[in-house]
Amino acid sequence: MVGLIDELPFLENISNILIVKFLVALVILLVGFILANILGRLLQRVLHEIELNNVIKKVAKLKINLEEIAGLIVTYLIYFLTIIMALNQVGLTTTVLNMLSAAILIIIIISIFLSIKDSVPNIIAGLSIVRREDIKEGDLIKTKDVSGKVENVTLTEVQLRTRKNDIIHIPNSIFVKTEYTIRRSKSK
Numbered sequence: 001m002v003g004l005i006d007e008l009p010f011l012e013n014i015s016n017i018l019i020v021k022f023l024v025a026l027v028i029l030l031v032g033f034i035l036a037n038i039l040g041r042l043l044q045r046v047l048h049e050i051e052l053n054n055v056i057k058k059v060a061k062l063k064i065n066l067e068e069i070a071g072l073i074v075t076y077l078i079y080f081l082t083i084i085m086a087l088n089q090v091g092l093t094t095t096v097l098n099m100l101s102a103a104i105l106i107i108i109i110i111s112i113f114l115s116i117k118d119s120v121p122n123i124i125a126g127l128s129i130v131r132r133e134d135i136k137e138g139d140l141i142k143t144k145d146v147s148g149k150v151e152n153v154t155l156t157e158v159q160l161r162t163r164k165n166d167i168i169h170i171p172n173s174i175f176v177k178t179e180y181t182i183r184r185s186k187s188k
Contacts (some may be wrong), residue, residue, distance in 0.1 A: 025086040032082025040075030044068060061130075061154040118157060118171075125172035126155035135175070140183040143174065 047053075047067040056062055057183055084101070087093050129135050138152045146168055148160030158175070160168045 005176035021090050027087040028086045028089055029082060032078060032085065036075045036078035036082065039078060040071040043074050047071070059150075062156075100155065121173040121176075122156040122171045125176045126153075126157075129153060129156065129158075129172055129175065136184075142181045142183075143170070144178055146170070 018039060044067050047070055052067050052070075053065060056064060058064055084093065084097075087097060096166060130153065135141065135150055135153055137150050137153060141147065141150055141160060143160070146160065146162065148166075149161040150158060151161050151167065152159040155172070156167045157171055160170060
């Protein structure tokens with residue numbers, strides 16, 4: 001019994017240290033989450049001030065809300081780092097947590113690569129088409145499978161209106177891989 005009483009102050013010190021660590025971790029979480037929201041919104045406002053969405057819409061003819069996407073990426077990245085810092089403060093950052101983080105990062109990278117693998121050739125072909133002005137709105141185009149009047153040319157596709165008034169979306173990479181005939185519109 002005497003030995004247990006002698007060790008109680010030691011247990012009291014351990015509990016105090018744990019409480020302090022949890023409180024510091026909670027403060028890290030609160031400050032990190034608030035900072036993440038502020039920095040994410042700040043980035044959105046800065047990108048909105050330079051009119052990034054309008055520039056992308058004008059140059060690339062893509063309707064992507066890149067301002068919001070960039071803000072969310074920064075916000076969630078800071079959330080992630082904050083959680084790691086809080087877990088580290090408590091002492092729970094272990095090899096397993098690091099492996100889990102690496103696995104999540106690898107899954108995200110693979111997902112991004114798989115999602116853009118078809119878009120990259122279309123964007124490269126689209127840049128070539130737009131830069132050289134090969135295909136313009138109003139032109140009549142005939143490929144092996146389809147023909148029609150060009151309604152719209154973007155970085156990823158060309159939209160044709162057929163004689164039956166159907167809209168057909170042709171990926172730009174098709175124009176690099178196959179033969180096609182262009183008959184220029186008279187108004188252009």
